[in-house]
Amino acid sequence: MSENVIYSINGPVVKVRNATDFSMMEKVFVGDKKLMGEVISISKEVTTIQVYESTTSLKPGEPVEPTGSPISVTLGPGILRNIFDGIERPLKEIAKESGAFIATGSNVAPLDEEALWNVSVKVKVGDQVVPGQIFATLPETDLIEHRCMIPPTLYGEVVEVVSDGSYNINHEIIKVKDDKDEIHTLTLCQKWPIKQARPVAQRLPISVPLITGQRIFDTLFPIAKGGTAAIPGGFGTGKTMTQHQLAKWCDADIIVYVGCGERGNEMTQVLEEFSELIDPKSNRPLTDRTVLIANTSNMPVAAREASIYTGLTLAEYYRDMGYHVAIMADSTSRWAEALREISGRLEEMPAEEGFPAYLPSRISQFYERAGYMETLNGQEGSVSIIGAVSPQGNDFSEPVTQNTKRFVRCFWALDKSLAYARHYFAINWTESYSEYVGDLTKWYNKNVDIRFLRNRQELMSLLAEEAKLMEIVKLIGSDVLPEDQKLVIEICKVIRVGYLQQNAFHKDDTYVPLEKQLKMMDVILYLYKRCKEIVSEGKSLSQIIASGIFDNVTKMKYDVPNDHIEAFDDYFPMIDKAVNESLNA
Template sequence: MKHNEGSIIYINGPVVKGTNMGHFKMREMVLVGEDKLIAEVIGLNGDVGTIQVYEETEGVSLGETIYGLETPLSLNLGPGLIGNIFDGIGRPLNKIAEMSGDFMPLGIGLLSLDFEKKWHVVMKVSVGDIVISGQIFAEVIETGLVTHKVMIPPGVEGVVTFAESTGDYTLKDILLKIQDKNEIITDVKMYQEWPVRKARPIGERMRISKPLITGQRVIDTFFPIAKGGTAAIPGGFGTGKTMTQHQLAKWSDADIIIYIGCGERGNEMTDVLEEFPKLIDPKSGKAIMERTVLIANTSNMPVAAREASIYTGITMAEYYRDMGYHVAIMADSTSRWAEALREISGRLEEMPAEEGYPAYLSYRLAEFYERAGYVTTLNGSEGSITIIGAVSPAGGDFSEPVTENTKRYVNAFLALDRKLAYARHYPAINWLTSYSGYIKMLSEWYSDNVADDAIEHRNKIMGLLQEESKLLDIVQLVGEDVLPDSQRLILEIARIVKTGILQQNAFHKDDSFVPLEKQYKMLKVVWHLYVRANECAEKDIPMSRLRDVELFEKIVKMKYNIPNDNLEGLKDLIAETDAYYDALLAQYN
């Protein structure tokens, strides 16, 4: 196992310095000490190297040997990822629990997939076929929801000189032998090994044009996220970041969900590990874990593993994207990942930047988010990775470095508000401080698939909410009674929008997920109410008559009372609105 050797001369938590390291390489995986702790070379200066250790270094002493493995930190990618729970460097926690109980022993090694399990492989190529990089040459039923498409590794192409027949095989078995133009033969197995810090190759990056449909009105209608796009969900403690990501994981139309816990508190990660296996995929009725990968890191785990966790997750996502799947990544939270960067940077004695974070924080965030995208894969299929990163600014201060730098690289910013959360308004997304840069990109899709005026209605309602914000400043100074009825009407309609549309009940059968058609028609009902009521306000009809309590209450409760599979009731509400205001106009004329 050992190729190069060095010896430890300095230990500082997860950072170790060693001498006699002139033959090591940057980012090379190494084993530290007699316990063979997994680590990575992160700095070389002549014969002295700096090593980032992914396990606890307690008990390691000076003079112990460092063994080089001559390979970067890599993952084994193959059947068995879906439904599994991994730590930050891709080790399966369930398997380790079977081996050693509740506590992970030191030096257990870089375990990964189950190499003894047999999978039923349906072969798609035969001897004499010419194959290219990324081509799907076999299929495996990985779970009830995911068919694993076994691909030719990147950089391999040529003529098939040997091919197994359809049957049951382990990951260690050779399925193909491929001879390239230089007559070099490559053995191809069911799995691939890939370095986590290197993006997998693609065919072509495509223009973003489709939304990630989540069924959450405040997102789909007001601040849409695109497939292949990036989004941030910043919010202070208790504002509902994890809950929002749970909803997106459960209801979004992504094929694969990868949930990365990159350093949250242990009890929060425990909740995720307990709750996710209980969730049912609403589209298939099967367990949501049959299309989910969980990567679990908590704030008391080694900071080096926390730093590596997002690269582990994005590498798995790229692998399934290359099969032609649409993948959504939930990173919870990137603030804890950034804190790991800060701690490692401090132990390396690097010059700190703002609030102690390293100067390269912005670069690392960009490096992560730019691996999202909607692409044509090497085999010609379409796939995407959508990254949704939660951010946990201390005290809910969005001006801190992680939130500010994240805003530079995401196109959707779903700002969670503490006041809304404490008022039990969920999702607690503030409609005034949030934004989406995808509205213009997706307008053609909404026009073709929802309605020609879908974005127009969204903009009108947003205009009312912004006008209400200005009016509330006046109301706080002089009271609502001094406003003209046309402006008091805006306040009333805005209340309907906030309560009846922006607020959503995750536990109601018809409100937990709302199809786009219903979202649009609900907006249309509210806007029609405003138009008709404003028409009467212009005739100087008093506010007491403009606001019909029964009608307004029906419109607020349409989200509950009108089922998603029968929207005729929304037409009835428009007819009822017309009848009321027509009668009102006739009375005053």
């Protein structure tokens, strides 16, 4: 029996008096049911622990046992296709054991310990191994090869190796003797603390875009591989749907979806949809390259914080294998609310709107773990973070949104009026921005065309000019505007409806390759250029608008299939004909 016992319980916060054998950030087992907890504060008189499970029925006097190690996750084959809670407990296995609700103290192994994996060993006896080196590979899914790596702190000589064959995750694969003649036995899995970033050889410059096939992102507000983006928006503006579309179509190798404090029915929808989605690149289930972490709003509040770090650690593990990973965190506001609740129970001095004073540093620690890296084994991998933010009352001036804005370089602001007008994606193009355009210029110029970013700049200028004009239109109407300003409004309508608005249910519009995006911009800007000629001749725009050419250009996203991009060439003579008829009228 442990000498350390519970002195007081305040929600998820438990205190132990006169304890001397705990250390900061240590994992502990609380109570007779061995609930998982973490030491978050130590003084001479009191040790404070936050419990990641429900403390209902916990009583003073129950034991608290130290473990000597921080909270860690098990990393190994079987992560993909799985659904975990915030502390890496597999929900499917828990459901078999205890039904629809997670039993307190549930002790289910994170990964299937009975499953056999077809292992190919990549080292032999006598080899010198270094941190991060791949010593075995196996097919985790039909899409992803799992690469078992030497732990980041181990150097040595291989003294024992098994032959290729089928093994479970706990089977001894190799033995390594370090420079102190100690023998280390390596299996298919390893553990890593969730709040400690995994080491890399070096952080590389960001220079490659994360291609999404969604025009407003790829063209106007691109995100780089290894970059960070925030999607702030009020209730019903489409944060979750945006992340679903990005998860399905972005060119990341692996998706980590973290549902942090979201509604249970919404998470159920996510789980059901992801299990039915087919990966468009391979025609295999999307779950073959996805891991889901579900931490719903009715789960213990402290586990929300852990869920974010659990997802990050899983992402870094696959990054170290040489994969490009994208994390969808939905939503970081719920995580911040968990920090606020626990801070309140600890009686810490509150900062703005009751959030703890350390909120900015926690947000920065989260986003700073993104990056494009050279791994310890010499490969390149990345972790891109796309975090949803749920500001109360759609108020972007609240602390979580403002502090997130400080640490991300891509800000995709969702607009309630656009969402209610069924404009998908409901990204407000005047409030949003991307700081990655300069970093990605060389890639776009080399891999697409030098016209791509030049066209983008013209579109952005037109949209900015339209925003100013619309203020005037609201006051005095559009009839008093000169023809050149009317043209800006008409061409921006084509840009908004024909280019920025996208149809997720249309086979050719749900995903648009960069080459098609470029051609669409070419056509729209050519129409604008020719119509300016009409205006400069003193002619009215009404006749060319009546010709229907604006409508035809607006509908080209549906009319031109993705595999017949050459059909855009037909639009240029069509525009010339309409313009010439207007000039000659």
